[in-house]
Amino acid sequence: MDVNYINPIISSFASVMPQLGLPAVEKKGISLKGRFIESPGVVIIVGIIGDIKGNVIYGLSLEAAKTIASTMMMGMPVENFDELAQSAISELTNMITATVATNFSKEDININISTPTLVHGSFTANASSDKVVCVQMGVGDMNIDVNISMEKNTI
Structure with missing residues (x-):
């Protein structure tokens, strides 16, 4: 996965959350994960298609x-x-x-997103590739894992 795919996600997270009254947004860390994402309680999966394909899996308690x-x-x-x-x-x-998607378009990368799929409970989600970058975002005293699994679309 191209590390340049991470910054548009972090900046959109930091931009949208305060608009909704959710202050104190900060990046807490970045780690690598495998394909299988354990649910911390609630998982929302959004598919990505276009110049880039894959998904973003948001996880929170x-x-x-x-x-x-x-x-x-x-x-x-x-x-x-x-x-x-x-x-x-x-x-x-x-x-x-x-x-x-808007941030990527500023870099001449065009993508479309799927409707979010929300699941809650104890389970394992399956990312679209074997390598997942997890950006842990802090929102006040809460943590949200942003699991990014994207690659250049070769079709």
């Missing part, structure tokens, strides 16, 4: 997902990770990944 959903819904309490809270988190990842 159930408590972090409920806190972020509550913030996005103007402080409405989220006691259960119900359909409304799931929709808010899916829309967040949609906004972040759409901004990634």
Whole structure:
């Protein structure tokens, strides 16, 4: 995977989160993972196709997902990770990944994104390639793993 694919994702994350009332966004670390991504509670998968193909797999704890959903819904309490809270988190990842597409277009790289797929519970997700770069982002006292599995499309 080209490391130049990482910065547009980090910058979109740092740009979108504060707009939704989620301050103190910071990159906490970068690591390499294999194809299999263990769920920390909630996983959202967004497919990438175009000049680049692959996926971005966002992972966060159930408590972090409920806190972020509550913030996005103007402080409405989220006691259960119900359909409304799931929709808010899916829309967040949609906004972040759409901004990634815009950032790539500034580099003359054209991509389209899929509708986010949200799954929660205990399971293992399967990335689109064997090498995954995980960027751990901090949002206040919460962590979100941004697992990036992308490569140049040769078709």
